[in-house]
Amino acid sequence: MTWTVLLSGGLIAIVAGLDRTALLQIMLSRPLVAGSLLGWLLGVPESGLLIGALCELLWLARMPVGAAIPPDDTQVAVGATCLTVLLNPAGGFAPEPVALFALLLAMPLGKVGQGFDRLARNCNSRLLRRAERAVADGREERIERLHLRGVLHFAGAALATFVVVVAGGMLIGMPLLPRAVPLLQPLTGELELLFPLVGAAVILATLHVSRALTLFSTSFVTVLLTIWLL
Amino acid sequence: MKNARGQINALLVGRCALRSFLLQASWNFESLQGLGALYVLAPALRCLYQGEERKQAFQRHLGYFNSHPYLGTAILGSAIALEADAAAGNPQDGVSASDFNGMMMAPFAAMGDALFWGGIRPLAAVLALFFAVRGSLLACVVLLMVYNLPHLFFRFWGFFRGWQRGVEIVATIQRWHLPDLAIRIKEAVVILLGGLCAMWVSMMLHDKGLPPAVGFVALPVVGFCCWLARKGVSPLTMIYLGTFLALAVRGLK
Amino acid sequence: MSVVLARIDNRLIHGQVLEAWVPHTQADCIVVASDKVAGEPLRRAVMTASVPKNIKLVIGGLTELAELVRQGVFSARRVLLLFETSADALQGHRLGLPFDRLNLGNMHAGAGKLRCSCTISLDDDDIVNLRCLEEEQGVQIVSQCIPADRERPWRKLVQTGA
Numbered sequence: 262m263t264w265t266v267l268l269s270g271g272l273i274a275i276v277a278g279l280d281r282t283a284l285l286q287i288m289l290s291r292p293l294v295a296g297s298l299l300g301w302l303l304g305v306p307e308s309g310l311l312i313g314a315l316c317e318l319l320w321l322a323r324m325p326v327g328a329a330i331p332p333d334d335t336q337v338a339v340g341a342t343c344l345t346v347l348l349n350p351a352g353g354f355a356p357e358p359v360a361l362f363a364l365l366l367a368m369p370l371g372k373v374g375q376g377f378d379r380l381a382r383n384c385n386s387r388l389l390r391r392a393e394r395a396v397a398d399g400r401e402e403r404i405e406r407l408h409l410r411g412v413l414h415f416a417g418a419a420l421a422t423f424v425v426v427v428a429g430g431m432l433i434g435m436p437l438l439p440r441a442v443p444l445l446q447p448l449t450g451e452l453e454l455l456f457p458l459v460g461a462a463v464i465l466a467t468l469h470v471s472r473a474l475t476l477f478s479t480s481f482v483t484v485l486l487t488i489w490l491l
Numbered sequence: 492m493k494n495a496r497g498q499i500n501a502l503l504v505g506r507c508a509l510r511s512f513l514l515q516a517s518w519n520f521e522s523l524q525g526l527g528a529l530y531v532l533a534p535a536l537r538c539l540y541q542g543e544e545r546k547q548a549f550q551r552h553l554g555y556f557n558s559h560p561y562l563g564t565a566i567l568g569s570a571i572a573l574e575a576d577a578a579a580g581n582p583q584d585g586v587s588a589s590d591f592n593g594m595m596m597a598p599f600a601a602m603g604d605a606l607f608w609g610g611i612r613p614l615a616a617v618l619a620l621f622f623a624v625r626g627s628l629l630a631c632v633v634l635l636m637v638y639n640l641p642h643l644f645f646r647f648w649g650f651f652r653g654w655q656r657g658v659e660i661v662a663t664i665q666r667w668h669l670p671d672l673a674i675r676i677k678e679a680v681v682i683l684l685g686g687l688c689a690m691w692v693s694m695m696l697h698d699k700g701l702p703p704a705v706g707f708v709a710l711p712v713v714g715f716c717c718w719l720a721r722k723g724v725s726p727l728t729m730i731y732l733g734t735f736l737a738l739a740v741r742g743l744k
Numbered sequence: 745m746s747v748v749l750a751r752i753d754n755r756l757i758h759g760q761v762l763e764a765w766v767p768h769t770q771a772d773c774i775v776v777a778s779d780k781v782a783g784e785p786l787r788r789a790v791m792t793a794s795v796p797k798n799i800k801l802v803i804g805g806l807t808e809l810a811e812l813v814r815q816g817v818f819s820a821r822r823v824l825l826l827f828e829t830s831a832d833a834l835q836g837h838r839l840g841l842p843f844d845r846l847n848l849g850n851m852h853a854g855a856g857k858l859r860c861s862c863t864i865s866l867d868d869d870d871i872v873n874l875r876c877l878e879e880e881q882g883v884q885i886v887s888q889c890i891p892a893d894r895e896r897p898w899r900k901l902v903q904t905g906a
Contacts, residue, residue, distance in 0.1 A: 282515050282518055283513070283515055283516045283518070284512065284513060284516065285512050286512075286515075286560055286561075286642075287635065287638075287639050287642065288612070288615070288634060288635060288638045288639070289635075291612075291616065291634060293616065293619055293620070293623060293630060293631060293634055294631045294634055294635065297628055297630065297631050298631070301628065306628060307626065310623055310626065310628060310630065313623070314620055314623040314624070314630070317616050317619075317620060317623075318616065318620070319726040319727075319730070320726065321612065321613055321616055322613075323892065324604060324608035324609065324759065324763055324764075325608065326600075326604050326608065326758070326759030326760045326763055326764065326890070328520060328523065328850070328862055328863045328889065329760065329764075329889055329890050329892075329893075365730070365731075365734065368727050368730065369727060372727075379862070382518055382519050382520055383519070383520065385517045385518060385519035385526075386519040386520065386521050388517050388519070388526065389517065389519050389521055389522055389525065389526050392526050392529075392553065393553060396546065396549045396550055396553055397546075397550070399546050401533075401537075401545065401546065401549045404526065404529060404530065404533065404549070404553075405530060405533065407517070407526070408513070408516055408517045408526050408527060408529075408530040409513065409516055409517075409530075410517070411516040411517030411518065411519075411526075412513075412516045415516070444738060447741065448737050448738070448741060450695045450698055450699050451695075451737050452733075452734060452737060453695065454691060454692060454695050454709070455730060455733045455734070455737070456730065457620070457687070457688060457691050458688060458709055458712055458713050458716065459716050459726050459729045459730055459733065460726065461684050461687075461688050461713055462712075462713045462714075462715075462716030462717040462719075462720055462729075463716070463717075463720045463726050464613060464680075464684065465681065465684070465713070465717050465720075466717045466718075466720035466721045467720070467764075467767060467768075468609065468613070468677050468680065468681065468767065469605075469609065469674070469677065469762075469763065469766055469767040470674070470677045470678055470681050473681050474713075474714060474717060476678065476681045476682055476685070477681050477682075477684060477685040477688075477713070478685065478710055479685065480681070480682045480683075480684075480685025480686050480689075481685035481686070481688055481689045481709070481710060481713075482689075482707075482710075483685075483686075483689075484685065484686040484689035484690060485689040485692065485693060485703060485706050485707070488689065488690070488693045488703060489693070489703040489704070520862045520863070555852060557755070559759070586786070591786075594784065594786060594787040594790065595790055596755075597755040597756055597757060597758040598757060598758070598787075598790040598791050598793065598794035599790070599794070600755075600758045600759050601757050601758045601759055601761070601762050601794040601795075602793070602794045603759075604758070604759025604762070604763050605759070605762055605763055605796075608759070608763065609763050658786070661786060661789055661790050661793070664790070664793055665789065665790075665792075665793040668793075668797075669793075669794075670762075670793075670794060670795060670796035670797075671796050671797055673796070674796050674798070723891075723892075
């Protein structure tokens with residue numbers, strides 16, 4: 262049971278992790294998609310979807326522009342989804358507070374992702390050196406293989422981040438779980454709201470739109486009033 | 492050696508375009524997507540050049556390259572056209588493929604970053620969250636569809652258009668006014684985000700049996716977090732602060 | 745005229761500038777100061793196409809821009825000033841482009857350059873130019889790729905690179 266969870270988690274961690282930079286970039290790496298996909302595979306679609314949805318907005322405004330490496334929200338969502346199953350294997354606790362707890366554990370641990378990502382990119386410099394030598398020696402047919410080897414580095418970085426999130430989460434989470442879940446349980450509604458509100462605020466602060474807050478407030482009030490009146 | 496552009500058929504260009512999905516596989520801090528760009532162009536360069544010329548062509552393109560992963564394909568498509576013209580002995584206006592790459596990559600990156608990272612990605616995410624809030628897994632389908640239709644269009648259309656038009660791609664891209672389109676999309680995102688938050692808030696209040704009027708409290712919270720974000724406070728810190736605050740208030744009660 | 749950010753960035757206008765710095769500094773005008781770029785029509789055309797209409801873009805040679813500043817063309821603007829190289833920044837400051845803080849964004853690696861951080865590589869000329877800007881011209885120089893990154897004094901970079 263534990264091994265299937267770790268195996269499917271690792272698989273999604275690599276596939277979604279590669280989608281961040283190295284391969285495709287079709288947004289399998291978005292927390293909403295990666296979290297839901299893994300949740301569905303592990304038989305906890307609600308938890309995966311919840312974690313993905315809560316994570317989705319937080320770092321959306323951090324863009325992979327130029328050489329900037331954004332925080333690894335993919336592995337946060339994938340790792341947290343894995344943790345919900347591993348921390349609560351018998352389903353003894355209610356799923357929502359466990360998902361919140363897993364997410365709170367995974368978020369700071371996911372910070373290591375940027376470091377591993379930078380390491381992978383530094384390793385790729387060696388591939389560039391070797392490609393330069395190959396071309397200079399007239400062996401240009403080798404560049405494809407050298408270029409594609411970078412995929413392995415990125416996959417390694419994704420897997421390493423996933424392992425840190427899951428192992429660290431288990432180590433810290435296991436002893437805290439019986440105390441934390443009853444504390445979080447009565448607050449699930451409020452905390453589930455905190456994530457999108459903070460996410461929205463960060464997006465409004467970084468998006469280049471004039472009078473973003475005014476536009477946001479107008480729309481918020483209109484929709485809330487409509488729901489209220491109906 | 493007359494019409495070298497003719498040697499490169501659409502099938503070959505298609506192969507190069509497909510390779511663009513792996514453009515960033517060897518991303519590094521020295522040449523960024525440099526080796527990736529060569530990887531994408533390699534089938535075309537092999538078709539155009541033999542022997543020593545081929546070696547020189549590969550060396551020319553093994554430099555620094557960094558653009559947007561989708562819009563940048565238009566530059567690579569144009570580079571194939573320029574190389575083909577050069578190989579046929581009639582280079583265009585003295586612009587070599589590598590000079591052209593050098594001039595185009597940053598502005599194309601700016602347009603792609605604004606349009607995709609700044610506009611379409613948040614749009615897809617916010618639209619998908621409307622479904623996610625209701626607990627529907629359709630959310631993933633919505634996100635992938637809304638994002639990837641324009642993504643795939645620009646990736647392939649850009650590559651083929653660049654190949655057909657060469658340097659003229661600049662005029663085409665000017666006509667599209669992509670930065671202004673990006674701003675329109677961002678405005679839509681802000682409006683949708685307001686609606687999404689309102690919906691999320693009212694659903695939570697409904698579950699807790701509280702009146703919807705309480706929901707207006709969310710506005711100053713967003714405003715305050717926005718101010719914190721501008722001061723450089725990370726979302727992680729805000730979430731933790733918020734959680735502890737909620738726990739403390741609960742404890743006092 | 746207020747220069748809200750002066751920056752050396754060999755990529756000039758790109759995502760980091762438009763998506764991160766422009767919203768952060770609320771600049772409404774981007775000035776590209778480079779004799780080289782001013783003489784390349786194709787590059788000017790595509791750069792103009794990459795900036796949205798609500799931001800004014802001025803691309804010009806260093807002397808030309810210094811003259812425009814003197815005429816007060818930018819008086820009501822929040823200007824984001826971009827240089828391609830350290831030499832341009834030094835000459836620009838000597839000619840009277842008004843900035844007292846300089847941000848090092850991207851200075852790309854090349855042969856014979858000292859790699860100081862992921863995005864900054866300096867050669868001996870760069871170091872002489874920056875030192876001159878700091879000591880003679882009194883400009884405070886820091887390196888910061890995007891607003892979310894930490895600001896680092898440039899001298900620390902040179903020490904770590906050396």
